[in-house]
Amino acid sequence: MIKVLVIDDSDVLRRISVFNLKRAGFDVYEAIDGMDGIEKMKELKPKVVILDVMMPRLDGFGVLKEMQSDDSLKDINVVMLTAKGGDDDAEHALKLGAKKFLTKPFSPKKLVEVVNELAGEE
Numbered sequence: 001m002i003k004v005l006v007i008d009d010s011d012v013l014r015r016i017s018v019f020n021l022k023r024a025g026f027d028v029y030e031a032i033d034g035m036d037g038i039e040k041m042k043e044l045k046p047k048v049v050i051l052d053v054m055m056p057r058l059d060g061f062g063v064l065k066e067m068q069s070d071d072s073l074k075d076i077n078v079v080m081l082t083a084k085g086g087d088d089d090a091e092h093a094l095k096l097g098a099k100k101f102l103t104k105p106f107s108p109k110k111l112v113e114v115v116n117e118l119a120g121e122e
């Protein structure tokens with residue numbers, strides 16, 4: 001089963017993502033902020049990470065920076081979740097190594113589509 005880690009500080013949004021990805025057949029894990037996310041990535045080595053931008057302790061950009069400086073994490077596929085109107089955030093995320101971004105609110109169908117696409121990559 002393909003491992004997906006959802007890193008989001010919003011309980012509600014995290015649960016929606018987790019529910020839909022599980023239903024789509026992925027092995028899904030959760031982290032509640034960036035620090036928790038980095039720890040769980042090291043432990044689980046997920047194929048895909050869903051990464052929120054605004055989070056306490058360590059935000060999504062901080063997570064991307066840490067991933068780039070860690071050989072064991074830098075090849076993990078990241079989908080960044082950006083806020084509406086956050087075009088600069090999306091661009092910044094892609095520059096820092098994210099593969100895709102989804103603007104909130106996004107449809108569960110779109111989320112599953114993007115994760116399927118990245119899960120199929122080497």
Ligand SMILES: [Mg+2]
Nearest residue numbers: 009052054055
């Ligand atoms: Mg947030």
